[in-house]
Structure formats: structure tokens, C-alpha cells
Amino acid sequence: MTASNNDRFDSVQDDALVEIRDVVFGYGARPVLQGINLTARRGQVVAIMGSSGCGKTTLLRLIGGQVRATQGTVRVAGESLGELDAEGLYRLRRRMGMLFQFGALFTDITVFDNVAYPLREHTDLAEETIRDLVLMKLNAVGLTGAADLMPSALSGGMARRVALARAIALDPMLVMYDEPFAGLDPISLGVTGNLIRRLTDTLGLTSLVVTHDVQESLKIVDYVYFVSAGVIVAEGTAAEILASDLPYVHQFVHGEADGPVPFHYQAPAYAEDLGLRSSRA
Amino acid sequence: MLRRAIENLGSRTIDGVWRIGFAARFFVAVLLHSGTAFRRFGLTIREMYFSGVLSLIIILVSGLFVGMVLGLQGYETLQTYGSEEALGILVALSLVRELGPVVAALLFASRAGSAITAEIGLMKATEQLTAMEMMAVNPIARVIAPRFWAGVISMPFLAALFSAMGIFGGYLVGVQLIGVDEGAFWSQMQSAVDFEEDILNGIIKSVVFGVAITAIALFEGYDAPPTAEGVSGATTRTVVTSSLAVLALDFVLTAFMFRGV
Numbered sequence A: 001m002t003a004s005n006n007d008r009f010d011s012v013q014d015d016a017l018v019e020i021r022d023v024v025f026g027y028g029a030r031p032v033l034q035g036i037n038l039t040a041r042r043g044q045v046v047a048i049m050g051s052s053g054c055g056k057t058t059l060l061r062l063i064g065g066q067v068r069a070t071q072g073t074v075r076v077a078g079e080s081l082g083e084l085d086a087e088g089l090y091r092l093r094r095r096m097g098m099l100f101q102f103g104a105l106f107t108d109i110t111v112f113d114n115v116a117y118p119l120r121e122h123t124d125l126a127e128e129t130i131r132d133l134v135l136m137k138l139n140a141v142g143l144t145g146a147a148d149l150m151p152s153a154l155s156g157g158m159a160r161r162v163a164l165a166r167a168i169a170l171d172p173m174l175v176m177y178d179e180p181f182a183g184l185d186p187i188s189l190g191v192t193g194n195l196i197r198r199l200t201d202t203l204g205l206t207s208l209v210v211t212h213d214v215q216e217s218l219k220i221v222d223y224v225y226f227v228s229a230g231v232i233v234a235e236g237t238a239a240e241i242l243a244s245d246l247p248y249v250h251q252f253v254h255g256e257a258d259g260p261v262p263f264h265y266q267a268p269a270y271a272e273d274l275g276l277r278s279s280r281a
Numbered sequence B: 001m002l003r004r005a006i007e008n009l010g011s012r013t014i015d016g017v018w019r020i021g022f023a024a025r026f027f028v029a030v031l032l033h034s035g036t037a038f039r040r041f042g043l044t045i046r047e048m049y050f051s052g053v054l055s056l057i058i059i060l061v062s063g064l065f066v067g068m069v070l071g072l073q074g075y076e077t078l079q080t081y082g083s084e085e086a087l088g089i090l091v092a093l094s095l096v097r098e099l100g101p102v103v104a105a106l107l108f109a110s111r112a113g114s115a116i117t118a119e120i121g122l123m124k125a126t127e128q129l130t131a132m133e134m135m136a137v138n139p140i141a142r143v144i145a146p147r148f149w150a151g152v153i154s155m156p157f158l159a160a161l162f163s164a165m166g167i168f169g170g171y172l173v174g175v176q177l178i179g180v181d182e183g184a185f186w187s188q189m190q191s192a193v194d195f196e197e198d199i200l201n202g203i204i205k206s207v208v209f210g211v212a213i214t215a216i217a218l219f220e221g222y223d224a225p226p227t228a229e230g231v232s233g234a235t236t237r238t239v240v241t242s243s244l245a246v247l248a249l250d251f252v253l254t255a256f257m258f259r260g261v
């Protein structure tokens, strides 16, 4: 239930799709991740939870190869991201889908063309085949009717579902979702949750869901990691998390303001800010 | 106090140098990833429509008015020396050598350059470029390079059209309105304008301006902080920087091209 059950990883090495070992990363001098260990096995929906700014998106960027770990290894499908060249990275990314927090749809082309984009870029399929595939993917997210709309005509929840259709267009092995529940009404929330679970099961994907919506995600996930202050502070199955009495998990699951998570953003000492410097004259 | 000022100066200098280095690397990357822009030339043609064709109106109208003003002013001056027939030469040479490439480039910078920066900046701010990268599509090859080549190709055509409209404007005012002899207007122009000396040099100028403007516009957009202020600041910088670049380059190019004449 805590961060150190490594025996568990070793016994299931083979079906681990994403493996993160002792990863340290920071933007510039400020450390963000300080020794993360995480495994996502094939066919699972794995949630990464933590308060805003704790480095969840950064973790996805590491897995997508947008940034490189300063220490430790990130492996996806057995390939170590730190050792891949640009070409190898692109080859790997064709088998990953990423759902950005705000969809990141291409605003100058229609919904249909957005979903068709990866197919047109990476395959030589005939336009008719592409049409069938796109409509199939749109159908999977329940938005065939929106094919001819421009992205600006979509609501936030719809845009994210279109982005999901685009992310699964090339039938990836891994889909990463960055806060798929943020800003959704309760109905869309349930729809999105079920969609993630259903797509994972029917398409044989592995899903990594970054979220801070505990209630919604615990309904659909297989395994949960809690990130705080750059490390995994707790992990377990949904049932284990709900039953947990670790202070951090308790605070998070029950949304208490006071607890082990500090209220203040990491800052220089207040006195230093006021100009009362001690170390520098 | 002093120490802080020096620190500030130092960090600004370092930032500036770093940015120049980044810009140079960006430019090299655009050139290296230009294959797609030519292999899938449709991408480039699409951008030529957005930056070139949509700039046509402002270019044509401005060209016409600049030419008409040249006709009036030129006639006034030439008349005092009794050489009104040389009006055709004056209008054509001013346009083909200088005003065509330079004014068209300045208009292009404010019409198309700013639009390119805003578009790329917004694509970056809304994570469209990152999304593209995550789809294993290189945004430099797919988005940046086609826009670059579209601008470089469009610019000489726009300058030529500007000059053509200007000559027509000069003709309207000089010949039709004021009454300069039509035969003299055209024949003097024909004999005085040299293809290599004037027209080719004008084309070279406008190609150089096209490279400078689109490269600056694309870089500013690509480098813009991903916020509303960041993008609007970058758009302004594109217009200011690329206009100054056009004028400075024009001086340098003119000095090389026409020093012996």
C-alpha cells in the first residue's frame, strides 16, 4: 500500500507497459519529481492523483518523451525513453495517444479532419477507408453527428471526446489523459469515466489517467498512485485507497483543506522576500 | 543598487544572446525540415493563399496610390527642367528598385507577418503544436516550414504586382490626367529600365525581405509565451522587428547593388 512494494513489480515485469524507476526531474533548478516509481500494466486503467502543481502533467510529459528525466529510467513497451533518438521517439509516439487537458484540437479544420489527421499523416490509406475509420472512432465517443463541425462550435466536454477519438485513431497501446474530468458537469463526468473504462477494455489499451477527481476516478480505475512533493506517497487498488487511513490519502479523498499537504507554494523565506537578506549583503 | 543594475544588465545580455542562438537554431531547423513543404506542396500552396493571396487587396490598392502620387510629384519636379517625358522612367525605376520591394514588404509584414505570429503563438498556447508532436508529427516540418516557403515565394510576386499597379497609377495620373505624351512615357521607360540592373535586383531584394519577414514572424510565434499577453506582445514585435529588418536590409542591399551607378 506504500511506495515500496517492489517485489510486486518484479513478478509482473512482462506485462508492464509503462515503467518509471527512481525518476528525478525539475524545470531549471526547481525540482518537481524526486524519485518516482510507477508501473502501468497492460489492460489497466491507472490513475495518478495529486494536488495541482505536484507534477502530474510533467509525469505524462516524461512518458511521452517531451522532457527527459535527469535521473532514473522511463520505459514504455520495453524501450527506454532516455536512450531513444528523435526517430525512435516518433516511432514510439505513433503507438501512444495523449489527451490534453483542453483537447488541443486543431482549430482550423473540422472535427472529422482532426480525427483523420494522424491517419493521413502516418498511413497511405485511401480516403474512403479513412472516412470509415474516422466515423468508427467518432462513434466510439458518441459524436458521429459532430463530424462536420468546427472545434470552436464544441463544448468543452465534446472537444475532449473528439480529442479522445483523435488520440485513438491509430489504435495506440497506451492512452494518457490529462485531467479528463476537469470542468465537466456531473453527467459528462460519468460519461467520460465510463468511456475511458470501455475503450480500455474493448480496444485492449492501457490508460493512464491524471486527475484529482477522486470519487469519479475510483469508480473506473484498477490502480491509483498518489503524488505529493515529488514522490509517490501512496498507492493501491481503488478499494485499498477508499479504506486507507493514511493521513495524506484521507485528506485527499475527503477533500480536507488542512492536513499533510501544505497550503503554501514553495517560496523563499518570507524574510528574504522582504529584503532582510542574511546570506547576501 | 548598482550591483542589481549590473546583474540586471548581465542577465538581459545573456537572455538576448540565448535568444539569438535559439533563433539561429530555429532557422536551421526550418531549412533542414523543409522537405515536407516541397514534397507535399499542397501544404505550401495553402499557406500561400493565406499569406499571399489575402494580402493582395492591400498590396494592389497601396501600389496604385503610391504610383499616382509618384506621377503627381514626379511631374511637378520634372516639369521645372522641361523633361516631363522622363516621368515614365522616374515612376518605373522608383517602383521597381525601391518602393515596390520595400513598401510591399512593409505591408506584408503588417498584414501577413502579424497573422502568422498570432496563429503560431495561439497554436502553441493551446497546445496544438505539442499535440502534433505527440502524434509523431514534427511541427517544424508540418506547420512552420510550409509557411516559411509560402512567404518567401509570395513576396516577389506581391512586390511585382505592387510595382505593376504603381506604374499603372503613374500612367493614369501622368498620361491620362496631366497629359504627358503616352508614347514617350512608355518608350522612355522601356529603354531606361534594365532587366538585370533593375528588375532582377528588385526581385532579389523582395526574396530577401520575404525570408526575413517570415522567419521573424514564425520565430516570434514559436517563441511566444503561451499566454494572451505573450502572443499579443509577440505579434507587435513581429511588425516592429521585421519592418526595421526590411529597411536595414534594403540599405545594405542597395549599397551593394547600385553603388557604381
Ligand SMILES: Nc1ncnc2c1ncn2[C@@H]1O[C@H](COP(=O)(O)OP(=O)(O)O)[C@@H](O)[C@H]1O
Binding pocket: A027, A032, A050, A051, A052, A053, A054, A055, A056, A057, A058, A059
Ligand atoms: N514548462 C515549465 N517550465 C517551468 N516550470 C514548469 C513548467 N511546467 C510546469 N512547471 C512547474 O512544475 C510544477 C508541476 O507542474 P505540472 O506537472 O503541470 O503540475 P500538475 O499537472 O500536477 O498540476 C508546477 O509547479 C509548475 O509551476
Ligand SMILES: [Mg+2]
Binding pocket: A056, A057, A058, A178
Ligand atoms: Mg496538469
